[in-house]
Amino acid sequence: MLGNLKSQPADKILALMTKFKEDPRIQKVDLGVGVYKNAEGVTPVMRAVKAAERRLVEEQTSKSYVGLPGDPAFADAMIDLVLGDSVQRDRIAAIATPGGTGAVRQAFELVKMANPDARVFVSNPTWPNHVSILKFLGIPTIEYRYFDTESRAVDFEGMLEDLADAKAGDVVLLHGCCHNPTGANLNITQWQSVIDLINEKGLIAMVDIAYQGFGNGLDEDAEATRLVASSVKEVLIAASCSKNFGVYRERTGLLMAISDDAELTPIVQQNLNYLNRQNYSFPPDHGARVVTMILTDPELRADWAAELEEIRLGMLELRQQLADELQKLSGSDRFGFIAEHRGMFSQIGTTPDKVEQLRADNGIYMVGDSRMNIAGLNKDTVPLLAKAIVDAGI
Structure with a gap:
């Protein structure tokens, strides 16, 4: 029976994660996986989550x-x-x-x-x-x-x-x-x-x-x-x-x-x-x-909402910084949409060949359809991405 099974296509995002991990270059940027990361490249445990988990450990009486x-x-x-x-x-x-x-x-x-x-x-x-x-x-x-x-x-x-x-x-x-x-x-x-x-x-x-x-x-x-x-x-x-x-x-x-x-x-x-x-x-x-x-819990909810707002505003700042950097390097407003988009992702609208060029030449990893995770950036990597995009003629 098991011999009748056929190979399944690899998940493109998971395959991209593997390539990124195997890339020996120090200066590389992961914009592929859809997970929020802070400026240090870490997906943090939110303050309210830690507080709630501590309380849960003390109060929970059953795992039924x-x-x-x-x-x-x-x-x-x-x-x-x-x-x-x-x-x-x-x-x-x-x-x-x-x-x-x-x-x-x-x-x-x-x-x-x-x-x-x-x-x-x-x-x-x-x-x-x-x-x-x-x-x-x-x-x-x-x-x-x-x-x-x-x-x-x-x-x-x-x-x-x-x-x-x-x-x-x-x-x-x-x-x-x-x-x-x-x-x-x-x-x-x-x-x-x-x-x-x-x-x-x-x-x-x-x-x-x-x-x-x-x-x-x-x-x-x-x-x-x-x-x-x-x-x-x-x-x-x-x-x-x-x-x-x-x-x-x-x-x-x-x-x-x-x-x-x-x-x-x-x-x-x-x-x-x-x-x-x-x-x-x-x-x-x-x-x-x-x-x-x-x-x-009003106190936990207020702290959670405050930290979530910090995350949201941080991503908006990265969007604006990237749009400004691209405008400066390209002399064009064609990348202004990045500041207008919302959430973790933007699709910059280029070909898989150009995306592969960004990876090969600059160690910048994004999904083949040109979706990039804004939360994978920080203030130091934004200029690197902007220069790579302009140099690639995107």
């Missing part, structure tokens, strides 16, 4: 299983963080998941159970694992135009034209904020137009929100997701705690399913619980418990 959907207090805390009071709580079913990836996977599984004929429309480009999971599950996937490689902004007209081909019951996958991999985001007026189209055609909205707090602020980054949740009859939301709480390895996420009628919530919850049981039974709890403690 939680329920199939996870701790209800975690769901309540995350729903409040993401949705605020935009949706009645009795319309929302939710399950804890192993990270945002687990939430995305369970959402796609739910789509397949509820409507085997549904197609999922995804932005071009999108986070590669979206497409990979959909392909593995056998769910038809349709790309819609999103990123204009000339302007490095959203191709909004193309997006609406492509979404107009969706049929009732199809799913539109949207990035709640800080689009991965491009960093280019819809403005609130454009979000409303997308919502109008979704409602007009009877589509299902799915929002992947993995970077809340990394763009314009906690509430500002949730604005679009809240607008979708309050305006569309049926919405799926996959939320991740990996980035904004820095609990990557704890695999902490939540899937929310919003029904048009609160009477449907119990059966939706039963199906979400069933999916958890089939995949991993009980979800991990340590990260969820830590996040819950932070969000429900």
Whole structure:
């Protein structure tokens, strides 16, 4: 049986990580892996997380299983963080998941159970694992135009034209904020137009929100997701705690399913619980418990929000520094989009050959589609990257 297995393509980002580690050059820059790093190149444990974990060690009396959907207090805390009071709580079913990836996977599984004929429309480009999971599950996937490689902004007209081909019951996958991999985001007026189209055609909205707090602020980054949740009859939301709480390895996420009628919530919850049981039974709890403690303790929450704001502002400073350095070296404003993008990523819009040239000549590692992790920079490496970009003729 095992002899029938075929080799699987290597994950491009993981392969890039391996190449970076093996590169003997001292002056090398990792802009590939999607993990926040501080100026010292370290992914820190946030202050509030450490404090909550210390308290958890002292207070926790059992490591027994939680329920199939996870701790209800975690769901309540995350729903409040993401949705605020935009949706009645009795319309929302939710399950804890192993990270945002687990939430995305369970959402796609739910789509397949509820409507085997549904197609999922995804932005071009999108986070590669979206497409990979959909392909593995056998769910038809349709790309819609999103990123204009000339302007490095959203191709909004193309997006609406492509979404107009969706049929009732199809799913539109949207990035709640800080689009991965491009960093280019819809403005609130454009979000409303997308919502109008979704409602007009009877589509299902799915929002992947993995970077809340990394763009314009906690509430500002949730604005679009809240607008979708309050305006569309049926919405799926996959939320991740990996980035904004820095609990990557704890695999902490939540899937929310919003029904048009609160009477449907119990059966939706039963199906979400069933999916958890089939995949991993009980979800991990340590990260969820830590996040819950932070969000429900005023002192911890204030410290967490303050540190998250420091991280956000630090990335904005790096964006502006890079845009300014590129303007100075190139004599052109064509890189001004870097300062306008939000989140950890920007896609600079060049060819895989140019990306490989940056790696070979300068030890600068980014994904082949030219996605770069802004958080992989510091004030000393920004000039190196800018010079390399200009020298490569990008």
